Amino acid sequence: MTGSPVLVVIAALAVVNPPRLAPALTSLRPLGVDSTSIRRQGSEAVVGVGVVISVAVLALLAVSATWVLDIVDVSAPTLRVGTGLVVVLAGIRHALGRPPTAEPALGGWGASLVPVAVPFTCRPDLALVVMSASTIEGLPTALAALAATGLAVVTVAAARVPTGTAQERLIDLFAWAATIGAVAAGVALAVDGVYGV
Amino acid sequence: MPAGAVSRRVIAALVSWVVVFGGVRVVIALPERCPPVSRAVLAETAEEAVGWFARNQRSDGTWLYRYDRSADEDLGGYNTVRHAGVLMSLYQAHAAGVDGALEVADRGLAWAQANLVEHGDWVALEPSSNRVTTGAAALLVAGLAERRLATGDPVHDELMRALGRFLLVHVEPSGAVIESWDRRAQRPAVGMYSPFFTGEVYWALALLHEAFPEEGWDEPAVGVGRYLATERDEAEGYFPAVPDHWAAYGMWVTTRWPEHSGSDRPLDDHQVGYVERQAGLGSVQVRWESQRVDPFPRYLLRGRRTLGAGLGTLGEQLTGLWQVAVADERLGHLAEPIAERALCVAGMAADRQVAEAEAVRWSDPDRVRGAWFQFDVTQMDDQQHALSAVLLVLPILDAQEQP
Numbered sequence: 001m002t003g004s005p006v007l008v009v010i011a012a013l014a015v016v017n018p019p020r021l022a023p024a025l026t027s028l029r030p031l032g033v034d035s036t037s038i039r040r041q042g043s044e045a046v047v048g049v050g051v052v053i054s055v056a057v058l059a060l061l062a063v064s065a066t067w068v069l070d071i072v073d074v075s076a077p078t079l080r081v082g083t084g085l086v087v088v089l090a091g092i093r094h095a096l097g098r099p100p101t102a103e104p105a106l107g108g109w110g111a112s113l114v115p116v117a118v119p120f121t122c123r124p125d126l127a128l129v130v131m132s133a134s135t136i137e138g139l140p141t142a143l144a145a146l147a148a149t150g151l152a153v154v155t156v157a158a159a160r161v162p163t164g165t166a167q168e169r170l171i172d173l174f175a176w177a178a179t180i181g182a183v184a185a186g187v188a189l190a191v192d193g194v195y196g197v
Numbered sequence: 198m199p200a201g202a203v204s205r206r207v208i209a210a211l212v213s214w215v216v217v218f219g220g221v222r223v224v225i226a227l228p229e230r231c232p233p234v235s236r237a238v239l240a241e242t243a244e245e246a247v248g249w250f251a252r253n254q255r256s257d258g259t260w261l262y263r264y265d266r267s268a269d270e271d272l273g274g275y276n277t278v279r280h281a282g283v284l285m286s287l288y289q290a291h292a293a294g295v296d297g298a299l300e301v302a303d304r305g306l307a308w309a310q311a312n313l314v315e316h317g318d319w320v321a322l323e324p325s326s327n328r329v330t331t332g333a334a335a336l337l338v339a340g341l342a343e344r345r346l347a348t349g350d351p352v353h354d355e356l357m358r359a360l361g362r363f364l365l366v367h368v369e370p371s372g373a374v375i376e377s378w379d380r381r382a383q384r385p386a387v388g389m390y391s392p393f394f395t396g397e398v399y400w401a402l403a404l405l406h407e408a409f410p411e412e413g414w415d416e417p418a419v420g421v422g423r424y425l426a427t428e429r430d431e432a433e434g435y436f437p438a439v440p441d442h443w444a445a446y447g448m449w450v451t452t453r454w455p456e457h458s459g460s461d462r463p464l465d466d467h468q469v470g471y472v473e474r475q476a477g478l479g480s481v482q483v484r485w486e487s488q489r490v491d492p493f494p495r496y497l498l499r500g501r502r503t504l505g506a507g508l509g510t511l512g513e514q515l516t517g518l519w520q521v522a523v524a525d526e527r528l529g530h531l532a533e534p535i536a537e538r539a540l541c542v543a544g545m546a547a548d549r550q551v552a553e554a555e556a557v558r559w560s561d562p563d564r565v566r567g568a569w570f571q572f573d574v575t576q577m578d579d580q581q582h583a584l585s586a587v588l589l590v591l592p593i594l595d596a597q598e599q600p
Contacts, residue, residue, distance in 0.1 A: 073228035078484050082225035086217055104202035114203055119210035124217035195477030197534040 050116025084190025091182025372424025396443025445517030505569025505579030512586025
């Protein structure tokens with residue numbers, strides 16, 4: 001089973017769906033702290049710290065994935081089937097659920113923990129994607145998927161797309177593309193797992 | 198923002214982790230239980246299976262076909278194709294050094310020789326039915342070829358060739374194989390195909406070429422092999438594709454052909470793709486089966502455990518594919534995971550065989566010991582396929598023990 005690095009990266013991006021996070025990320029403020037230093041650095045710095053925290057936690061899971069699977073007697077293709085189905089569910093949730101909001105959030109730098117890391121980026125579906133990728137495509141692919149996803153989230157936050165503009169409609173379009181991508185990538189992952197050796 | 202709201206958000210996120218990981222664990226990623234395999238365990242399993250055939254062989258060379266241990270009842274019936282299949286497995290057991298297997302198999306061969314159908318220059322195997330199957334003839338060829346390889350005895354060479362000529366009558370130009378000869382109409386039953394006989398015929402023709410490399414058996418074998426890899430499932434309407442252990446046997450033999458000696462690419466590109474797909478089909482079934490535990494509640498999620506025959510055919514398929522993956526460099530990346538699944542099958546087979554200590558609790562321990570049961574019923578091909586599966590995994594252990 002050689003897997004598909006591109007599919008893994010698409011799945012990772014799609015479950016987090018950075019364009020769908022755009023309104024929440026843009027409205028983030030260093031809440032509760034009247035700190036000019038934070039305000040100067042802007043919310044993208046808070047987002048960046050949150051992403052780094054998430055990537056660190058998820059990278060640990062990716063590194064330990066093979067060991068974890070051995071402990072729980074689960075093969076890599078079986079995990080891939082489960083991952084695929086969870087990615088499909090994430091796509092359905094993106095389609096039917098309410099868009100994420102910035103509130104409630106911790107104030108100041110705390111916002112990098114809640115909501116940027118939890119629940120936006122340090123998520124169980126992304127964890128499954130990178131663990132599965134680590135056991136099949138390899139750790140570099142898993143880390144690359146994490147890096148791409150983190151970069152996309154920070155980019156969206158830094159873009160600060162104003163509401164009611166053509167850019168916002170474009171972001172909405174990307175969000176829907178990611179939603180559809182999650183369903184498609186999830187199905188592809190599940191099929192890959194079923195036919196994996 | 199009130200701390201309570203943030204706490205609730207964090208708790209909801211934690212709950213989502215528990216639900217996602219817990220859900221995947223409970224529904225999809227159940228523990229895959231593969232009992233440990235050792236040479237000693239496999240040898241004992243094979244000896245016990247051969248012992249079952251020895252104890253349950255009738256004076257005419259046939260075996261107890263189907264038996265219900267709870268009612269202590271011989272359920273009757275017989276199947277010529279499976280008779281030939283049992284012969285083949287017993288000759289495999291002899292080749293692997295299981296004592297007594299050759300004698301038991303030769304008594305079964307005597308029954309087969311007494312029930313040959315002769316027509317023109319060919320012979321086939323069928324005692325009574327008007328449907329003279331290619332499957333029975335093909336597996337008889339396979340059994341005789343295994344016997345020849347193990348003993349070096351050429352006494353049945355002419356019978357092998359005559360059976361091979363029967364098979365050739367049923368190979369169509371496309372490589373498709375007509376499933377039987379209509380004895381009443383005295384012609385092949387055109388338009389009738391079997392999900393299993395095509396692979397069996399492929400294997401038999403490949404073995405004939407291996408035994409008699411100057412006689413031209415390779416051309417029809419290659420044709421049937423190509424048909425299996427490229428057309429069969431679509432042309433004969435199988436979806437999903439047939440997981441074909443017989444085709445795996447056949448491909449394994451083609452990698453041993455003299456003309457492929459020294460080649461690290463004995464398969465054509467279509468066959469490479471076919472092997473990859475077949476390995477996937479076999480693997481998912483093994484993973485599923487290894488998650489099966491009969492008691493509630495796992496039973497609800499995975500259903501009952503498969504037959505001994507079902508488990509055995511998985512092992513036969515994967516061991517054949519493993520041999521192919523080792524032989525062809527394009528498939529080398531599959532060798533290790535295929536080996537893992539094949540060993541898992543062998544471990545499950547050994548674990549599920551009825552041991553002597555358990556057999557004495559039943560009315561007729563001789564019919565129970567060494568067998569595999571489902572719903573208290575066993576059929577002789579349960580023993581056949583499981584026996585082959587545990588024998589064929591031995592080369593994998595050999596390879597793993599090499600430095």
